[in-house]
Amino acid sequence: MILDQEKLSKMQQNVRIGGKGTARRKKKVVHKTAGNDDKKLQQALKKLQCSNIPGIEEVNIIKDDSNVIHFTNPKVQATVQANTFAISGNPEQKNITDLFPEILNQLSGLTSSARSAGNAGPTVEDDDDVPALVEDFDEASKTEAV
Numbered sequence: 001m002i003l004d005q006e007k008l009s010k011m012q013q014n015v016r017i018g019g020k021g022t023a024r025r026k027k028k029v030v031h032k033t034a035g036n037d038d039k040k041l042q043q044a045l046k047k048l049q050c051s052n053i054p055g056i057e058e059v060n061i062i063k064d065d066s067n068v069i070h071f072t073n074p075k076v077q078a079t080v081q082a083n084t085f086a087i088s089g090n091p092e093q094k095n096i097t098d099l100f101p102e103i104l105n106q107l108s109g110l111t112s113s114a115r116s117a118g119n120a121g122p123t124v125e126d127d128d129d130v131p132a133l134v135e136d137f138d139e140a141s142k143t144e145a146v
Contacts, residue, residue: 045086050077059087060103066096068103 053076061069074089096103 041086045077048079048082048084050079050084050086052076053078059089060099061087062096068094068096068099070094070099 056076057073059071059074059076063069070092071087071089072092074087077086077088078084
């Protein structure tokens with residue numbers, strides 16, 4: 001069965017989304033989700049009873065590859081019970097060397113906590129720390145009973 005090229009081009013122009021009898025789609029509908037996502041996020045934070053933390057000037061999130069996600073004047077919401085922090089604002093991807101003079105005190109706190117976490121592993125104590133028994137405790141308990 002050989003179709004004529006003109007018939008084929010007419011069929012391609014009249015493309016329908018549905019079946020026979022449905023109207024053609026005139027334009028593609030673009031949904032705006034940014035506002036909806038923000039509303040849903042705020043509702044979820046409200047359920048967790050998050051409260052605003054005022055007075056935070058900057059937030060730095062240090063990643064494993066020594067890059068930093070830097071927020072300037074962010075809106076920070078937190079709930080201690082759920083151990084949840086929500087940071088919103090304009091993030092900037094920076095290298096850690098770009099922020100080095102200002103971020104030095106934060107890094108020193110990070111390394112000292114990492115050192116203490118590294119030293120907090122299981123330790124084996126020497127026998128020298130345990131004092132040797134000098135007295136016989138069974139004898140002492142017999143004399144107290146009398």
